[in-house]
Amino acid sequence: RADVAMYHAKASGRDRLCFFDEEMARAVRRRAELERDLVKAVETGQFVLYYQLQVRGPSWPVGAEALIRWPHPERGLISPAEFIPLAEETGLIVPLGWWILENACRQLVAWERKAETAGLTLSVNVSARQFYQPDFVERVLEILEKTEADPRRLKLELTESTLASDLGGIIDKMRVLKQRGIGFALDDFGTGYSSLGYLKRLPLDELKIDQSFVRDVLTDPNDAAIARTIVALAESLGLQVIAEGVETPEQWKFLAELGCPAYQGYYFARPLPIEQFEETLRQMLAPASSDGQGTVKFE
Ligand code: C2E
Numbered sequence: 001r002a003d004v005a006m007y008h009a010k011a012s013g014r015d016r017l018c019f020f021d022e023e024m025a026r027a028v029r030r031r032a033e034l035e036r037d038l039v040k041a042v043e044t045g046q047f048v049l050y051y052q053l054q055v056r057g058p059s060w061p062v063g064a065e066a067l068i069r070w071p072h073p074e075r076g077l078i079s080p081a082e083f084i085p086l087a088e089e090t091g092l093i094v095p096l097g098w099w100i101l102e103n104a105c106r107q108l109v110a111w112e113r114k115a116e117t118a119g120l121t122l123s124v125n126v127s128a129r130q131f132y133q134p135d136f137v138e139r140v141l142e143i144l145e146k147t148e149a150d151p152r153r154l155k156l157e158l159t160e161s162t163l164a165s166d167l168g169g170i171i172d173k174m175r176v177l178k179q180r181g182i183g184f185a186l187d188d189f190g191t192g193y194s195s196l197g198y199l200k201r202l203p204l205d206e207l208k209i210d211q212s213f214v215r216d217v218l219t220d221p222n223d224a225a226i227a228r229t230i231v232a233l234a235e236s237l238g239l240q241v242i243a244e245g246v247e248t249p250e251q252w253k254f255l256a257e258l259g260c261p262a263y264q265g266y267y268f269a270r271p272l273p274i275e276q277f278e279e280t281l282r283q284m285l286a287p288a289s290s291d292g293q294g295t296v297k298f299e
């Protein structure tokens with residue numbers, strides 16, 4: 001981007017070059033400030049976890065994904081799309097990642113004690129940089145022990161890029177954690193470069209169909225074909241499958257018809273602070289709002 005801006009700026013004369021320089025300087029400054037604030041935020045735990053419901057139908061909750069939010073004291077809520085990449089570059093993602101996992105595990109323990117949340121799984125995003133820490137497995141086990149969370153309720157979400165190198169080492173780490181009951185989901189599936197050979201060897205539990213295939217699934221036959229193929233692939237490999245980014249009842253029904261059994265998206269629930277998440281769940285489980293079958297069940 002910066003290179004393109006410079007090129008256009010030079011081509012159109014000195015004034016514009018100055019303009020772009022200033023703009024870039026501003027971007028660099030904002031980044032530096034954000035980095036400084038991020039260090040402080042990690043030190044003081046200035047983050048909150050939001051929870052987004054995962055369902056097998058409109059009144060059939062099965063789990064949630066923990067999604068981090070940064071309520072910046074001056075700038076308001078900053079999206080992870082903005083600060084996670086910065087946290088990854090600076091290495092701050094490692095301590096932040098442990099904070100996220102520990103808090104997610106504490107939430108799982110609290111959920112087990114309440115009728116409407118007992119049995120839900122909780123998916124936690126893990127960055128490559130955190131996963132590649134030599135003590136990753138030990139730290140995860142330590143947090144499980146300390147919080148007394150049930151590992152069978154915990155799912156770790158990895159992306160294809162995380163799984164792109166040192167397959168043997170990755171598999172070893174996953175195996176140890178899987179033996180304790182932890183599940184693994186492959187996030188944003190279909191957007192990376194993982195080969196089918198990789199997929200066959202990795203001890204995964206779930207594929208998450210990326211939202212880019214869900215967005216136009218009704219109108220783009222290629223997206224529909226990809227979604228259908230991912231569902232079939234998951235089935236034949238014995239994996240669970242969930243579609244991300246389901247925003248409309250039409251998308252949901254279409255996905256259901258092509259065989260996708262589980263969904264996550266704004267249509268069912270947005271990522272919400274814990275109180276609102278639990279309230280949404282209570283409403284969903286109330287008899288009046290059940291989907292006509294009269295019963296609501298967990299997986
Ligand atoms: P992701 O793990 O693929 O999470 C799904 C993203 O899609 C979330 O964005 C969620 O809010 C958004 N989403 C959910 N349903 C819909 C929908 O129906 N429509 C649309 N348009 N979007 C939907 P969010 O929370 O902004 O997070 C963005 C990314 O940041 C995540 O993508 C993940 O890669 C990263 N991230 C978020 N929380 C964490 C975290 O705790 N740790 C790490 N390492 N990364 C995180």
Ligand code: MG
Pocket residue numbers: 065125157187
């Ligand atoms: Mg995710």
Ligand code: MG
Pocket residue numbers: 187188208210211244
């Ligand atoms: Mg995703």
Ligand code: MG
Pocket residue numbers: 188
């Ligand atoms: Mg993503």
